[in-house]
Amino acid sequence: MPDDTRPPHRQIGLRTRLSHLGRPGTKTHGFVNLPVARGSTVLYPTCAERAAAGKKRYDQALVYGVLGGPNHHALEDVVAQIEGGTRCQIVSSGLAAVTTALLAYLKSGDHLLLPDSVYGPTRGFADHFLARMGVETTYYDPCVDETGLAALIRPNTRVLYLESPGSHTFEIQDVPALSRAARARGLKVLMDNTWGLHHFQPFRHGVDVSIQALTKYVVGHSDVLLGAITVACEEDWRAVRSAALQLGQYASPDDCWLALRGVRTLAVRLAAQEASGLAVARWLAARPEVLRVLHPALPGAPGHDLWRRDFTGACSLFGVVFRPEYSVAASHAFVDALELFGIGASWGGYESLALPTTGFITRTVTSEDLGGPAVRLHIGLEDVDDLIADLERGLAALRAHRD
Numbered sequence: 001m002p003d004d005t006r007p008p009h010r011q012i013g014l015r016t017r018l019s020h021l022g023r024p025g026t027k028t029h030g031f032v033n034l035p036v037a038r039g040s041t042v043l044y045p046t047c048a049e050r051a052a053a054g055k056k057r058y059d060q061a062l063v064y065g066v067l068g069g070p071n072h073h074a075l076e077d078v079v080a081q082i083e084g085g086t087r088c089q090i091v092s093s094g095l096a097a098v099t100t101a102l103l104a105y106l107k108s109g110d111h112l113l114l115p116d117s118v119y120g121p122t123r124g125f126a127d128h129f130l131a132r133m134g135v136e137t138t139y140y141d142p143c144v145d146e147t148g149l150a151a152l153i154r155p156n157t158r159v160l161y162l163e164s165p166g167s168h169t170f171e172i173q174d175v176p177a178l179s180r181a182a183r184a185r186g187l188k189v190l191m192d193n194t195w196g197l198h199h200f201q202p203f204r205h206g207v208d209v210s211i212q213a214l215t216k217y218v219v220g221h222s223d224v225l226l227g228a229i230t231v232a233c234e235e236d237w238r239a240v241r242s243a244a245l246q247l248g249q250y251a252s253p254d255d256c257w258l259a260l261r262g263v264r265t266l267a268v269r270l271a272a273q274e275a276s277g278l279a280v281a282r283w284l285a286a287r288p289e290v291l292r293v294l295h296p297a298l299p300g301a302p303g304h305d306l307w308r309r310d311f312t313g314a315c316s317l318f319g320v321v322f323r324p325e326y327s328v329a330a331s332h333a334f335v336d337a338l339e340l341f342g343i344g345a346s347w348g349g350y351e352s353l354a355l356p357t358t359g360f361i362t363r364t365v366t367s368e369d370l371g372g373p374a375v376r377l378h379i380g381l382e383d384v385d386d387l388i389a390d391l392e393r394g395l396a397a398l399r400a401h402r403d
């Protein structure tokens, strides 16, 4: 692979980078935003020029649509910067980023370590597709320490997979310690960093390959699915890029264009949503109906100390656990009574969402009992006072519910 010739942007502030990266602007006398370039076939005037183009760095020559075009490469550059990596591969969804990254490193006979709190479809991929391929998975307690993790490593263990905080249950993992244990035994460390976004810099904490569902805050408007796999060295880049190409991974340039539009406002949206999320979390934590709030940035919440040590901020996705005297059906009545919160999967858009957790998660080595019925909340860009008034309505329905 040719050398990375891009200038070092890392000393410039994140908001500046998000405003300026990935658009040629005055250099090409072009529009502010890179126009959408759609296409499969790329034409060349002569065979020699086409052959020469194939030898250039992948993002400096267009050869065929599936290899990506200007919109893909612009988004890839920006995401690599957000994550503090060097190269990024855009794929069709967050789940495709998970599966492509795993397939880049695993083969028949290998052993994989997945946290018990992992995103549900990642578990599905391991239990079905990877199992069929002859890859064995061991689920581990996401809160395991370095020694406990080391005891699970076998001679054929190839990948340690991390996701912090855990989907739905928000356990913060000790990423530096677990990565250290894994690297000492020659494992690759893969991490789903969708919640952490730029607030967690995976490559500073021992991660080799970082996965993002761009579908969430990067796109930010609940209208596009995209995934990203980011790496920090040439060897991992070759592994990830070749897996993506061999699998025929592709994303629409229109979707990349929309994601780049999302990038421009990412930092301000995230800051506003972080503040609103914390305000709502604090309000809920003080309510008598609530047993605990699963928000790593809330002092006293599970994982808060690790969050303080390793993260520079939070997003606006967290859980609330009601007291055990309330039933699961009562928690559904709470969700149903909300008028401003949509009931649906995914998160990271501008709109608030609520989703019951209890009964919808799978655990095989740790307990799924959070002490009471739980609901996952995503806080959008609405006025906090209106959201809190809505949640009051929900709590009234919770209290009124009798089985």
Ligand SMILES: *Cc1c(COP(=O)(O)O)cnc(C)c1O
Binding pocket: 093, 094, 095, 096, 098, 119, 167, 192, 194, 195, 213, 214, 215, 225, 226, 227, 346
């Ligand atoms: C949503 C999500 C994904 C998958 O993203 P899609 O684009 O919906 O496929 C992966 N990991 C986590 C943690 C997620 O929340």
